[in-house]
Amino acid sequence: MTQAFSFSLAATSGKARTGTISTPRGDIRTPAFMPVGTAATVKAMMPESVRATGADILLGNTYHLMLRPTAERIAALGGLHKFMNWERPILTDSGGFQVMSLADLRKLTEEGVAFKSHIDGSRHMLSPERSMEIQRLLGSDIVMCFDECPALPATRDDIAKSMELSMRWARRSRDAFGARPGYALFGIQQGGLEEDLRKASAEALQEIGFEGYAVGGLAVGEGQEAMFGCLEFAPDQLPTDKPRYLMGVGKPDDIVGAVARGIDMMDCVLPSRSGRTGQVFTRLGVLNIKNARHQNDPRPLDENCSCPACKNYSRAYLHHVFRSQEIISSMLLTWHNLQYYQDLMAGMRAAIAQDRFAAFERDFHSTRAQGDIDPL
Secondary structure (H helix, E strand, O other), X not given: OOOOOEEEEEEEEOOEEEEEEEEOOEEEEEOEEEEEEOOOOOOOOOHHHHHHOOOOOEEEEHHHHHHOOOHHHHHHOOOHHHHHOOOOOEEEEOOHHHHHOOHHHEEEOOOOXXXXXXXXXXXXXXXXXXXXXXXXXXXXXXXXXXXXXXXXOOOHHHHHHHHXXXXXXXXXXXXXXXXXXXXXXXXXXXXOOOHHHHHHHHHHHHHHOOOEEEEOOOOOOOOHHHHHXXXXXXXXXXXXXXXXXXXXXXXXXXXXXXHHOOOOEEEEOHHHHHHHHOEEEEOOEEEEOOOHHHOOOOOOOOOOOOOHHHHHOOHHHHHHHHHOOOHHHHHXXXXXXXXXXXXXXXXXXXXXXXXXXXXXXXXXXXXXHOOOOOOO
């Protein structure tokens, strides 16, 4: 790859931003939602179907792929893009969040994290250097620094120590990543909900220098109000001329609120996971297709949606195949949810370009407030 990785900001509306991330494998329109392909697949979807929803980029998972089938095997087979038949950009997380979630199966040191595989109990060490090596073997277009992500709530002292360790690991990640034209390494801001710790983290990352910056350590149990409170200041501490990525978010109202506060990129398993459990996102609210009220309903999930589930099938049919545990249920409901998310992103991009994002946000909340919602 020789083309440079770059980000251009096209318009703002309040703090909301729209622009383009340019990569050798194609452009990423921002704000962008990245469907999650944990094990080199977006569950229940073909890659071309994911692309048809409007997705410009997918997310892969370093931890899961390093264990099975292994990064070395994927590299020998031509890299992750070829392996999963997705030729557009791929971002991979560093594996840090997953290994931190292993609790008693891991041991944290300055070197990295030693852990046992949840699959077969085999022992592994994940360090900044090893994380960079794995993501290079996968061929990821956007690589994430290796960091520690402490669960909230935590003491200020623990959050500060964790943040400082993550900044040391960020330097090691940058050194191990090296010079790779066309590829990008993103630093990850930490610091919990503390404004001064977030500021110190942002300054440390900018001193190192990255192609993009993530707001990490949120969506880990702190609740939406606390998350939005942190997003009132955290994105502003990061460079305006680089992409800002909020990791692991989220629900539609989380996404709209994050964009309103200056976030450019997001990812979450929610649309695909919800599709497999019968939870459906629509403009008017959330439906549970398993509920009895849908069993005789001839209407589509959403009259304004262009996905195959809405164009070709009734709520009654979708209720039936979900209740019957037919595979087509997961396929159709996941496709719909991903289409809803991408339509939401497209609507926000258009609103920002026309400097009417505040009106878009008001309409989003008022439509859902009076909508067709099932009890969860």
